[in-house]
Amino acid sequence: MLELSILGFLAEEPLHGYELKERIKALTGHVRPVSDGALYPAITRLVGAGLLDQHTEPGASAAPRRILALTDRGREELLERLRRPKQTEITDHVRFNTVLAFLRHLPDRREQAAVLRRRLDFLQTPTSFFYASGKPVRAEEADDLFRQGMLRVARATGEAERAWLRETVALLDQPS
Template sequence: MLELSILGFLTEQPLHGYELKERIKALSGHVRPVSDGALYPAITRLVTAGKLDQHTEPGTSAAPRRMLSLTDKGREDLLERLRHPKQAEITDHVRFNTLLAFLRHLTDRREQAAVLRRRLEFLRTPASFFYAEGKPVRAEETGDLFREGMLRVARATGRAERAWLEEALAQLDQPG
């Protein structure tokens, strides 16, 4: 997801490393912080693969900054990642939000809708954080105030997300 975030933000505009890190941190850093030890090797991999271009610009009051921009190959990689997300990118809430942040870069509404349909299908599958005898435990069945709270919040969040997905799909399915 780090590479998807890098490609996604650089699709919007060239950035230097610190700006890119701040944007990624704003998107998912509260849940999954990004370290320099992860970010800069990912940038190097993408530059080496020809997906990013880098050049140095003078800093305003500091050392020169390494500016990053997306290449055509990087744009194609981003679009391919958006068209065909891995299953974990559909099932993991934070990863799915990263997909959503950049899904607008797919210009084909059918492709956008296909991604949303995969998420909706996942959310419609009965699940729980807790299981008894192989079956999901419902909030009211936990006998534990705190687990009940977790499950009730998850149920409300899931309900809201399913409603939004259905609304978004209705819009995407309209002609035009």
């Protein structure tokens, strides 16, 4: 997801490393913080693969800054990752939010809707944090006040997300 975040933010504008880190941190930092030890090797890999370009600009009052920009190959890679997210990028809420943050870059509304349908299909499957005899435990069945809370919040969040997904898919399915 780090690479997708890098490609996605750089599709919007060239940035230097610190600005890029701050944007990634704002997107996922409270859940999955990004360290320099992860960010800069990922940038190096993407530059090496020809997906990013870098050049140096003078700093305002400091040392020169390394500016990163998306190459044409990088844009194609971003679009491909958005068209065909991995299954974990559909099923994991934080990863899906990263896909969602950049889905607008896909120019084809049908492709955008297809990604949202995959998430909606996943969310239609009954699930729980807890199971009894192989069956998902519902909030009303939990014997623990705190587990009831977890399950009620998850159910409300899931209902809201499914409603938004249905509305958005219907909107994307309308002729332009």
